[in-house]
Amino acid sequence: MLYQIDEVEKLSRSEIRKLYSEYVNPGLASMLGLLNFDKNFIRAEGCYVWDSEGNKYIDFLGAYGALNLGHNPREVREALNKVSSRPNLLQASLSTYAAVLGHNLSEVAPQGLKHCFFCNSGAEAVEGALKAARAATGKHKIISCEGSFHGKTMGALSATGRKKYQTPFSPLVPGFETAEYGNLDDLERKLKSKDVAAFIVEPIQGEGGIIIPPEGYLKGAGELCRRYEALLIVDEIQTGFGRTGRMFACEAEGITPDIMCVAKSLGGGIMPAGAFITTLEVWEKAFGGMEKCLLHTSTFGGNTMACAAGIASINAIVENKLPERAGEMGRYMLDGLKVMKDRYSMIKDVRGRGLMVGIEFETAEKGLLNRITGGAVNKFYREFTGAMVAGELLNGHRIITAYTLNNPNVIRLEPPLIITKEDIDYLLNALEDIFSKNSDLFKLTFRTVKTVAGSLFSR
């Protein structure tokens, strides 16, 4: 039996969970079910989603930076409608829309970045950038940072600084090393031998826990790369398209990297799209001329729909001045969170730039409980506090957030850049409510255990 598209909407949540467990990822189905995270969301617009019971939720997660324009933005839907009868995939001819998106991306990118390679995701953009760096320099060593996240395909994973994601897949691609994030001396030690093709770095580490490096770090890294003849690849996949208060976060230090990776909001929150953009010089060395122009390709990369979404998305971000808006709203949110940090000891730190904000929780329970469990309680807090607070926000206040992948005791706030002050106030009040009711971690744990038990017994 095959389901028809019209039948899909009629499936109940328990039928969907069963299908997902049976045919997709059973572990994920269990995990989301346990914390009661999995709802039947049936509509989405702007910063909001609605479940099948008519409840409205505010999305403060924003698909990790893929929803800078919000859910289903009008401008992007209109662009997709306009091109819907054009050929979407036709490799025998140059894609009109890829040519135009290339031009537009170059217009908004740091000066000097020009040639684009289009693909379908962030990891693919990183793969392409790493290959371009190796081909352009003739060297193979790549330096990335501890705590970094660049994606989960083999090359991108080799640059991702978290053992948990790497270990089951080893051996990874040879030639990768890490340097401490934010530490130029360490980077210089790694670059000195002049055998490095590229240093790849996020302007702010997203999955690492919203980590902002010291001022001048990117600029210094660029200078070191030039001195030791390595390329600088900046991964703007999460920070790009206005998120941090500028079109691209690296602009804060006035630099032009040799290669920049983008994805997420490039597709306007609807189409999968990624790209790397590089200088004429790097492009010529890596892929210049007819002999090398097809060294790196992708069937769906540069398809009409994705590029039309990209053109509309960039225009909407520029026309609506979303980078400026992100700066203003981000300051407002961070100011509110800082007040809360001074009042609640379970908040260790709040930090961010623009609408890329993290709340880090205290994980040290110094009492008897931790000692008699041999440190297990602290380990539990480190792994689960972010998830517990995110669960409370979702189930108690209908606010969607999540913890960061490499640092689970940090929850990240990356709402669409169109978020309003009223919605930020609603979030701040909800957090106030959670922190005042759970003045210590133990109470929060207890409440979460009740949710988990509740969702187990309601099955």
Ligand SMILES: Cc1ncc(COP(=O)(O)O)c(C=O)c1O
């Ligand atoms: C900085 C950064 N690079 C790369 C990626 C990988 O992107 P994708 O999940 O589209 O492969 C991500 C995803 O979160 C990211 O945040």
